[in-house]
Amino acid sequence: MTKKIPLKQTAYHVIKEKIITCEYKPSSFLNEEFLSEELGMSRTPIRDALGRLEQERLVSILPKKGFFVSAITKEEIEMVFEGRLLLEPYFVEKYAHELTSKEIDNMEKIVDIYEKAIESEDSEAYYGLDNDFHQCIISKCSNHYLVSTYTALYNQDRRLRILVSKTVKQRLTETIIEKRAIIKCLRQGDVHGAAEEMREHIVKSKISMFTLI
Structure with a gap:
């Protein structure tokens, strides 16, 4: 029996790849509602994934604004x-x-x-x-x-x-x-x-x- 991959893991890999390949462009806003609809899952695993990507410096969190793709300077x-x-x-x-x-x-x-x-x-x-x-x-x-x-x-x-x-x-x-x-x-x-x-x-x-x- 194939082990089911946790949604937060799926969200992490999908969002990460889209950031690295610049499908999600640097400095662009990461709308949780949009991501939830695009990936077909609730916001909870999306937030978990974005938090992990923030630790890897691929995502930035701006107070009162939300998640953004990290800028390239x-x-x-x-x-x-x-x-x-x-x-x-x-x-x-x-x-x-x-x-x-x-x-x-x-x-x-x-x-x-x-x-x-x-x-x-x-x-x-x-x-x-x-x-x-x-x-x-x-x-x-x-x-x-x-x-x-x-x-x-x-x-x-x-x-x-x-x-x-x-x-x-x-x-x-x-x-x-x-x-x-x-x-x-x-x-x-x-x-x-x-x-x-x-x-x-x-x-x-x-x-x-x-x-x-």
Whole structure:
């Protein structure tokens, strides 16, 4: 028998995805009555979901006004990239040695498919594949506090890229080269080199982001 998913969990995932994909635009008002009708449930699970998303900084609560999709500001972008620069190179240095040759092969396959998605301008696919690439390393981390922090950062990062979007093709093509450079270092057992390539990849992404906003 299939276990029934709680309504508040369903509401959380649906609203979160609509925020991240910018269907619900930054700074827009989240009308509880509208959400209740759209999702076909009462306001109670909706409020629970919005409260959880507020903790993840995807939703803001304004006194006497209600729930709003969190705004995207230059300060917010700076914080997201600062967090990524601290965490992702660390993940590489700390956990990349646990990757098997088969897992590194899989990372290369992901980049190959990612490249084809960019060529065909399939934005939904390449954003998902980008996440898959990074998760190959993140999944090795057993520290759930760090993983939780990274996930919150990545959700915001994904929202930023979709908003400015669909990131210019030249930049997307550059990320292929950068990802392959990371893989090359991993194959050679050069963890420090891979971490440095990851750091450079994030810095370039940050520069690109600020030229687009």
